[in-house]
Amino acid sequence: MKKEIVILDTIIKPGTSHTLNFNMARLYTTTVVDVPVIIHRSKKDGPVVLLTGGVHGDEFNGVEAVRQLISKKVAKPKIGMIIAMPVVNIFGFLNMQREFPDGRDLNRVFPGTKNGSLASRFAYQVTTNILPHVDLIMDFHTGGAQRFNAPQIRVDPSETESLELAKIFHPPFLMHSRNLSKTFRESCGKLGKKYLLFEGGKSQQSDKGITGVAVNGAIRVLNHLGMLSQPDLLVEPNFPTIVIKESSWLRAKYSGLLHPKVSHGKRVEKGEFLAVITDPYGTMRHKVKSPNAGYILNVNHSPLVYQGDAIFHISKDEKQKKPS
Known part of the structure; x- marks a missing residue:
């Protein structure tokens, strides 16, 4: 210096x-x-x-x-x-x-x-x-x-x-x-x-x-x-670091009210129930399921979503490894 x-x-x-x-x-x-x-x-x-x-x-x-x-x-x-x-x-x-x-x-x-x-x-x-x-x-x-x-x-x-x-x-x-x-x-x-x-x-x-x-x-x-x-x-960590090399956004298929059922950081399996999208009138109820196994990296907390809005960011890595 x-x-x-x-x-x-x-x-x-x-x-x-x-x-x-x-x-x-x-x-x-x-x-x-x-x-x-x-x-x-x-x-x-x-x-x-x-x-x-x-x-x-x-x-x-x-x-x-x-x-x-x-x-x-x-x-x-x-x-x-x-x-x-x-x-x-x-x-x-x-x-x-x-x-x-x-x-x-x-x-x-x-x-x-x-x-x-x-x-x-x-x-x-x-x-x-x-x-x-x-x-x-x-x-x-x-x-x-x-x-x-x-x-x-x-x-x-x-x-x-x-x-x-x-x-x-x-x-x-x-x-x-x-x-x-x-x-x-x-x-x-x-x-x-x-x-x-x-x-x-x-x-x-x-x-x-x-x-x-x-x-x-x-x-x-x-x-x-x-x-x-x-x-x-100095605080030594008591958790592993999960390395994410690939991920993608899951987007809403319908507009409506979003009701997430999982929180950030959770490991989910393919087909696992993640959220419900409803309309305000009680006539539509769409279940959102995970397209693949992975970790939930981001959750949309907005109560209202439009079709195409990003609602979950999910990792695609099948085998997560702790850094060496």
Whole structure:
């Protein structure tokens, strides 16, 4: 790690802590909106880790996970440096919305452009001002649109270093997942940065259990890197990690009221009863059955669905293995 690091025009010297403000935009009222960037640098050289939550403004579990890592002083490393951005999309967070005020999904405009839309400009500033200093990103998300994700890490299997760290994180599910175009994850990968994408719970809801999985996993990774200053916070997992190499969405055959009968994380067999779709008038009752054996990775919690809506995400792996 370099002796002198400059982030947002501030020199980050060894053994110092800073709370910087990413204030690149204003509200209609001309009020400045600050995006706090919390930095703790150890006196000893080591890895630089970026913790991010709230890339989507309505995903509160990620915000809470990063908040806890700061509150527990995990973000003050024994070696190296930790940069924490608990609420990346502060604009969406204020309005409890996924998108930026310009209607764009921040996680679909990376690496951004200097003179583009508001979301694109913000992505550009993160890419140019923060990412060059970083070795590893742990980015915390939830399911969207009332879909509840089982706690999982998604990683591109071709990125072998990230895959090894995903195993150390030790989530209940480890999803092999290719990088999507223009995402934060893809931009980090192209820059050669190690990246872990955590998914758990659903938007506009805080879930203590999901947050606990996220926090404990991040602590295990930081401990592995020699950065954990409080070893008593380390929690060894008491569950196996299930590796998912293939999965698919089961979609509603009819529009109506959705009544799920299984929860996320459950192992189901082919033909197993998963849900009922009814109409409001008591004349239609359709049983939803699993098309194959696998694990329920996501459940749609919306009470109403249209024909074609995604209702269950189910793994297709017949033989699940614990990572070696």
